[in-house]
Amino acid sequence: MRTILDHLDAVDPALFVVDVSAEIALLARIASVPAIGIRMHGNRGDAAHLAGYRACVGLLAPFDEALEQPETPDWIRAMTHYAGGLCTAQDVVPGKAEARAMLGLSPDREIVVVLTGGGGAGTPYAPLTMAARALPETDWLVLGPVQREGHETDFGNLHLRGWVATITAYIAAADVVVASSGDTIVHEIARVGRPYVCAPEWRYFDEQMRKGERLAELGAAILVSSWPGASTPWRGLLDAAKALDPAALASLHTPTAAASAANYLDRLATSLWTR
Template sequence: MIGYYIHHQGRGHLNRALAIAAELRETVVGLSSQRRPEGWRGDWLDLPRDDESIEPRDVDAQGRLHWVPLHDSGLRGRMAVLSQWIAETNPQLIVVDVSVEVALLARLLGVPVISVALPGIRADDAHQLGYDVSAAIIAAWPQEAEGMISGLSAPARRRLHCVGAISRFGSRGDEGRPALGAEGQRRVLLLGGAGGSTLDASTISAARTSTPDWHWTVLGSRGGRWVDDPWPEICSADVVVTHAGQNALADVAAARRPAIVIPEARPHEEQVTTASVLAGSSRWPAIVRWDFPETGWQALLDEAAALDGDRWSTWNDGRGARTAAAVIESELTPAVDSEVA
């Protein structure tokens, strides 16, 4: 049995877990404060939230960890539930996406850990500790994307497996892409995420007004709608304007759509780092802008539309989840309790 811890912020961690779990041959139990998603095949352990205290104190233990607020009943309950589950089920391994504290707890209880790495600057003590106790580290970006993460120790870097982008849609190319509309309008999709956006409706409206030859669809951002399945909209776009979150880029790459990438502010420079890698290479069909442009959208969309979307194939080759599952299965060992043996 494999435990799979899924962080509750946004939807990216959950979508990645769904894709990887579907490729694993072992029974996988989800461990999360998120509700069990449709399509999850194994059991699901509901965890108490640990971020609902009105005045959390000393949340990082003087910089050694990331989130351990003092005397927090949610944190205490969360770790107690996890500890009890580990004691009762004796899992072979736990995948952690992402939490240094959960990785440390599992390893302190004698369970091997595989951590999922995120892009950005990860040189702080907490990240170092989490990676150091992990048997392997999975990175959902291609080996060719140099500079996606910094601060790893030499031993941790040797355990880093760059498996390529992981999209819940795999790699399905032009599947479902309709022909141009009757009026010949090209389509642009503005793709927001569940993790928050700095865009406002008036800025988006101005961009839309300045490009009358383009039909705009807005998902997730302010002024847009939320859909559980953005795949049809991604496939029907001639250009996708997106933030630099891992899952959004993985989905755009799966659909082989040219992109305009505008990173959002995230801890540890996560999206800025990814955008910098894309900006520094002509390998992938993406144009990077550091802020949402106030003018020049017609020329920008024309430039992006001229890019060859098939060049995303080295970012997302459709095998990322399968490769990640292979890394996980390579670390499996029989879970033998020494007292029973």
């Protein structure tokens, strides 16, 4: 806290953008530094989170207002600027055939891309072996880290690619994407517009599960609350995802979201200090 206060003294900011932390938002309020709180999903109606929101001069949601949780109080909604689906990816989205050619993948086989980022322990590997055994004519490409139990059986149609630089191409090459529900992943899938099976990772305050519930309610994804422990559900999950209206997920990505967020911060900083 002392280090943060010294830094705020040194730079004398017009605004302090606080990534979720209620404690830092309250510190900013005590220090008379106007703070913007970043909104995230989850069960955040406890006294500490609400105090952190109230301490801010505004709130920024890097997601579409359609993803807002229904129980969110009106005063929080009124404080929130919904920037839309914010995505860091900038590369051109190829067509499915082009993406497969780029990656050296079969033009004909069904391809499922399984994706997670670095925020957790990784995708559980054991359920994926069940999926690969259940659907041997499907290629399962796993991006990012995996979490092993140590007793899994490997299958020839289950490919661990690890960290890749061409995530947009992999998503574009897929028939279905199976992924967690972190903000970046959701919007990268929405940007490409592929059928989505949402498998939330454990997070504090049920952040990913609550977001997954909203995606399912909007018809943007098929939600699995836990990884299937048997081979039988996998075909049904993939077919259910393919049956969704792709426009429901695609509408959650906003190409201008970064500019919207930046303009909001700029306008607020200007208005606060020119009153």
